[in-house]
Amino acid sequence: MKIVIVGAGRGLGHVLAQMLAEKGHTVVAGLRRLDDTISERENLIYLQMDATDEGQIRDAVQWTKHHVGEIDAVVYVAGILLQSDRTETLLTESLDDIRKQIEVNALGLITVFRDFLPVIKKSGLFIGVTSEGGSFANEGSLFPAYGVSKTTANKIIQTLRVTVGESINVYAVHPGRMNTDMGRTTAQIEPEEAAIGFCNILEGTTHIEKDQWFIDYRGNAMPL
Numbered sequence: 001m002k003i004v005i006v007g008a009g010r011g012l013g014h015v016l017a018q019m020l021a022e023k024g025h026t027v028v029a030g031l032r033r034l035d036d037t038i039s040e041r042e043n044l045i046y047l048q049m050d051a052t053d054e055g056q057i058r059d060a061v062q063w064t065k066h067h068v069g070e071i072d073a074v075v076y077v078a079g080i081l082l083q084s085d086r087t088e089t090l091l092t093e094s095l096d097d098i099r100k101q102i103e104v105n106a107l108g109l110i111t112v113f114r115d116f117l118p119v120i121k122k123s124g125l126f127i128g129v130t131s132e133g134g135s136f137a138n139e140g141s142l143f144p145a146y147g148v149s150k151t152t153a154n155k156i157i158q159t160l161r162v163t164v165g166e167s168i169n170v171y172a173v174h175p176g177r178m179n180t181d182m183g184r185t186t187a188q189i190e191p192e193e194a195a196i197g198f199c200n201i202l203e204g205t206t207h208i209e210k211d212q213w214f215i216d217y218r219g220n221a222m223p224l
């Protein structure tokens, strides 16, 4: 398969890009900042893709189109949880910090989705990594702006899914509470376990109930 990962610098995105490449898939891995120390291989190519930079995403689409051709899937992993959101509430956190989290965790999805859509093959896949924190079933006292941004992300995914109809499959996926820079304080699993789940979804070996679009990394429905 040919797969684009946006947000492959650290954590889940990094592990998933490496795992897919080791399995023989062709991976175009997007980094917020290109890093000279990152090692490419024949089937794992790193490109600069700051999800909040429309020009960079458009350039990455053009590069992918010319060098890789039609792709099977895009996985949007990019996400931020700012330090202020770990301690402040919506009463006290700066609007600038709240805005930044919505920008990356939610609006970047729209940019990446609409620019890559013409390059995704028919019946291909778009996965937005969202979070259980985006569910209304989650009361929202922990990481408030992050939660708002992930609820927005879920609504964006639902809306994009309806907008494109049957042409591609679109999912919002909760990756589990992972031991990464972001998730260390609440972790229950290693990012490798989540990445295996994402590989199974991408390779089509996970059964996903028809009409389910907000699922966890094992394919189970998540509460809205």
Ligand SMILES: NC(=O)c1ccc[n+]([C@@H]2O[C@H](COP(=O)([O-])OP(=O)(O)OC[C@H]3O[C@@H](n4cnc5c(N)ncnc54)[C@H](OP(=O)(O)O)[C@@H]3O)[C@@H](O)[C@H]2O)c1
Pocket: 006, 007, 008, 009, 010, 011, 012, 013, 030, 031, 032, 033, 049, 050, 051, 052, 077, 078, 079, 080, 104, 129, 130, 131, 132, 174, 175, 176, 177, 178, 179, 180, 181, 182, 183, 184, 187, 191
């Ligand atoms: N960890 C958890 O327990 C957990 C739980 C639920 C959902 N999630 C979601 O799962 C995804 C991966 O989380 P993680 O734990 O792997 O986080 P992480 O270790 O903090 O990694 C986040 C990645 O997103 C990239 N990123 C941030 N802003 C970006 C931008 N503007 N453009 C492109 N890439 C950008 C980061 O790039 P840099 O390295 O350049 O900063 C980094 O590679 C996120 O969407 C997160 O919200 C995580």
